[in-house]
Amino acid sequence: DSTLLVERANGRPLIAVAALLQHSPVGLLASRQAGIAAAGDLAGKRVGTSYATENEILAFLAASALPSGKFEHLPAIGDARRALLAGQAEAVGVFIGDAAVGELVAGGDYLLLLPRSAAIDFYGMLLFTSESFLQAHPETVRAFRAATLKGLEYAxxxxxxxxxxxxxxxxxxxxSREQLLFEARQLxxxxxxxxxxxxxxxxxxWQHVVDVYTAQGKLEPGTDLLGFVYDPDAGGLGPFVPWMLGGAALGLLLVALGARKFLASKA
Structure with missing residues (x-):
């Protein structure tokens, strides 16, 4: 996901090749019974996150005028939905493609808040490679990117x-089959x-993501990530960037199933 930026800034020479999910699947599931109707209602409330949801949820709350200190943050909460249902938190970070989350929202007792509503818009799943592999095998990277995107489209x-x-x-x-279809539609x-x-x-x-991570202290101000984004037209690095099933299993299968269909058609 978009934390690839932080990995590169920390010294790993990684290249973003394609955004397989244009929007992050992270959302905030909140209890209506706790009086939550909008992000601002979480002042003084308990908000649980996991490692995978923490960055975006904290950025979302900060953008909603709720910086750290105005709510109780419960990091590394584990089973987020169980914690919410057990009353251990009033809101938890979740993946919106999870059918169980959709069922809770449809029941009426919970609502789903999206970071995009506060202009926090990260990329989701990314296809990436290393600088050394791209330099050594540019045609392989180009072909793999094309096959992967064809595979996604087919799926x-x-x-x-x-x-x-x-x-x-x-x-x-x-x-159930219905739950899997729901998750496929969400993705x-x-x-x-x-x-x-x-x-x-x-x-x-990407500039937006850099700004968010800089505000969180995860990137240095003025971080230069020149060459981070792959340019498929040039077959190399672009000149820019100065600046589960359960989601994951489904995403990987989307790539594997569709890419295999595409490659087989070329054989």
Whole structure:
């Protein structure tokens, strides 16, 4: 995800090749019974996060005029939904593609708050490589990127086939077919919003992520990440950037299933 920026700033020579999810799947699930109707209502309340949700949730709350100190932060909360249902927190960071989260929201007792509502808009799943691999194998990177994006498109255009395969072979969480279809639709909406090319990344979006991480102290002011973004037209680094199933399993299967279809068609 967008923490790839921090990894690079910390000395790992990583390159962002494509954004497989244009928007992050992170959201904040809150209890209506606790009087929560908007992010501002979390003042003085307990907010639980995991390692995977913490950065975006804290940035979202800060952008909603709730900096640290105005709420009780419960980091590394573990099972977020269980903590919320048990009354251990009034709101928890979750992945919006999780069918169980959708069912809680549909029940009416909980609402889902999205960081995008406060202009916190991170990329989700990213395809990435290292500088050394790109320099040594530029055509491999170009071909793998193209095959991966073709695979995603195929999977999103054939959700029934995708879910049938997951249901038959990879359903380790014993989810229903309807739950898997819900999660496939959620990932599709995050991966290809209207008007955005598959895999696209923009300078402005990455600048936004840099600004958020700088405000959190995770990046130095003026961090120079020149060459971080891959340019598929040039076949190398762009000149820019100065500046689960359960989500994850489904995402990987989207790539694997679709990319295999694409590569087989070329054989």
């Amino acid at each position: 999103f255009d054939h959700p029934e086939e995708l879910v049938d395969r997951v249901f038959a072979r990879y359903n380790t969480q014993n989810k 599709r909406d995050l991966a290809r919003p209207a008007g955005v090319a598959s895999g696209a990344m923009s300078i402005a979006r």
